Amino acid sequence: MATKNFKPANSIQDLQYFGEFGGVNPSISDSSTYTFLSAKTMFDTFEGNAEGCYLYSRHSTPSNLYLGEALAAMEGTETANVAASGMGAITPTILQFCQAGDHIVSSRTIYGGTYAFLKNFTPRLGIETSFVDITKLDVVEAAITPETKIIFCECVSNPLLEIADIEGLARLAKKHNLQLLVDNTFSPLSMSPAKLGADVVMHSLTKFINGSSDTMGGVVCGTQELIDTLRNVNDGACMLLGAAMDSLRAASILKNLRTLHIRMQQHSKNAQFLSEKFEADGLRTVYPGLKSHPGHELMKRQMNEQYGFGGMLTVDVGSLDKANELMELMQERNLGYLAVSLGFYKTLFSAPGTSTSSEIPEDEQKEMGLTDGLIRFSIGLDADIERTYKMMRQCMVEVGVL
Secondary structure: OOOOOOOHHHHHHOOOOOOOOOOOOOOOOOOOEOOOOOHHHHHHHHOOOOOOOOOEOOOOOHHHHHHHHHHHHHHOOOEEEEEOOHHHHHHHHHHHHOOOOOEEEEEOOOOHHHHHHHHHHHHHHOOEEEEEOOOOHHHHHHHOOOOEEEEEEEOEOOOOOOEOOHHHHHHHHHHOOOEEEEEOOOOEOOEOHHHHOOOEEEEEOOOOOOOOOOOOOEEEEEOHHHHHHHHOOOOOHHHHHOOOOOHHHHHHHHHHHOOHHHHHHHHHHHHHHHHHHHHHOOOEEEOOOOOOOOOHHHHHHHOOHHHOOOOEEEEEOOOHHHHHHHHHHHHHOOOOEEOOOOOOOOOEEEOHHHOOOOOOOHHHHHHHOOOOOEEEEEOOOOOOHHHHHHHHHHHHHHHOOO
């Protein structure tokens, strides 16, 4: 069931920091290394026994800890560790849990970079992955082996917008003593996976959370024990693989996080409006907020309703040529950008089969329903969405989609 008593935006709102000189924003830690008044304190810090002491910026910084604390509050976890990118958060977390001989069960519809990591890279380390239809719990359970350590999924999948049953997957994970890792990049605030039973929640901060397409970032939200393990100077994957976030970027993302609730409501409102219009026009439209979406009722049960069904939708226009022609015309009319990524204040659109999901082989794309003519829209913060719809529809008429 939806987490009715959990208010993620309130958790962010209640965090109040003071800068070094009484500033309303916390001071940015502009240092890569930190001094110690005693040699023993340095030793204790290396051993992880000196609370509040900083060692080296790859380990952590005050600015990174502020951002991590805010994101942990948003997701309702004990703590969090920020990284230089979404993949810089996902990959070390997976490697922290798995070693040679281990097995992962993953959704087959995930971000292309994550898919490529699990499909092509981790087998070099002796880690194998079974890609399954994550919406079918019986199929997920059938894929679990004695070597399985992780179930991995996205709350709302990229790019097909399938909805994962987080509570059901959490029950499976608990039954088989597994860790449930969830990427919540597409649905910040709308979904709170940790409150539904997920063990670890990750984001690409580059997308909706930062919201201005001017920096990369990632985060792992979980227990204090997990984050301490990831940061361990001897065998912590985040510490040793080095995907550390810069303090300046952490401070910038923290400021943008303060408006996330307003932005997500507008992204969702606009996406809901456009999806209903496109569907009424006869276009093959996928959006979790549509009653025709197979996961509509499931997401309603799991979501924090005030933030809507998110800013992502897809439209299938029949062929890659038509998709490219339409996207180029919409860009020419200033309706958005033909670009990868998402969560920007302007609408972004791309054909995922030849871009963000191009790492997935064509035969597997067809099997999962990823067609050539599919356009993925990240809907922007347009003030007059009816005007946007009319202009988009005119573009569709001109290229022969309507």
